[in-house]
Amino acid sequence: MIERRSFLAALPAAAGIGAAAQAERPLREVAAQRGMWFGAAASWPLLRDDEVYARHFAAECNMLVPENVLKMQVVHPEPERYVFIPWDFLASFCQKHGMKMRGHTLVWHQQMAPWFQRVATRENARRLLEEHIRTVAGHYRGKIESWDVVNEAIDVKDGVAGGYRKTPWFELLGSEYIDFAFRAAREADPEAGLVYNDYGLDYADEGSAAKQEAVLRLLRGMRERKVPLDGFGTQAHLNVASREKFRPEALRKFLGEVAALGLKIYVTELDVIDQALPDDVEARDHGVAEFYEAYLSAALDVKAVTAVLTWGLTDRYTWLARRNARPSGAPIRPLPLDREYQRKPAWRAIARAMEGRGA
Ligand code: 9MR
16 A cells, blocks of 8 residues: 555645645635635745745735735835835735735834834824825725734833833824724725734733733723724734643633624734744644644634734744744744745644634
8 A cells, every 4th residue: 555645745746835735725725614814924025036935825825914014114114205016016916816915014113114203293193193004004995804003002011001002102192093093094994904913912821811901991992982993913922931821711711802892803923932842843843733723722712713824934934033043053943834835733733723613
């Protein structure tokens, strides 16, 4: 009898995807069958220049989010200048491959444009914010599935009432900048889902609990004030070092409370830091996959969760390579595909979690 592996390896590779991979349905199909999206953050100019990278995005994802090119620093580098070329490429890629596109992000305290500090005052801040949102969110009016309108506006540690992060916008406009940004985004693109996105909400510990409470208060307040808010994004940058602080029931409870506000939920930036695991690749991949599956099967129990996006697709390119390098220098393995684009146990964990949700 031919062993399955060698039999599959002998098959011709159609469309350049390894033959073994064809035996499993791509995540975009698994997701679609569940009425969901699977996607990943794509990096520019890699998607244009690295043909293998691009091919795997098209194969696995029915949703894409630009990792950096819609941040103010890149898209709006000078007060009167906007740069849409990278986004235009990503948007046509999505169209060509039948993928939805998310926008990330209109308002964030990081990667702001260098001119901002020089130009912004209390007097002109509303106008600057409105112009930025009108121009950026207006560029693909009607074509974006959802926008992370405001990103990471809560940081309980800043000690501000309401848990608001002391961002430049907060300093200039107070917490009202959030409602204002959502209203401007609705006007700029009435069809896009408008999402509040944040991190640090994943565990059953005091830090996550305090942040969950502040986020829920923000979302509830926005609903009461009739701010146009359609969804909530939880980034889910997970770390195996904190695995024991994860409790499925705590996550389900939090997401359930968000869902009860009538919001859609997106898992927006999923990845799993593997520093706490031994170098041994098999053990490491197993530990990472186990966390993917535990997290996603709990999250997907909440029916409002409609999309899962990983922050990158392949271990070859991940923001964590710099930030969470391994002491031994061994490459980190936080994503569904390895450096050679082979599907890892984490890939199978995502597929199983989505399949487990039922049709
Ligand atoms: O992955 C992004 C990295 O390439 C950038 O250098 C960084 C800039 O601060 O932002 C990273 O993406 C972040 C995302 O936009 C918001 N949530 C946290 C992500 C990881 O830092």
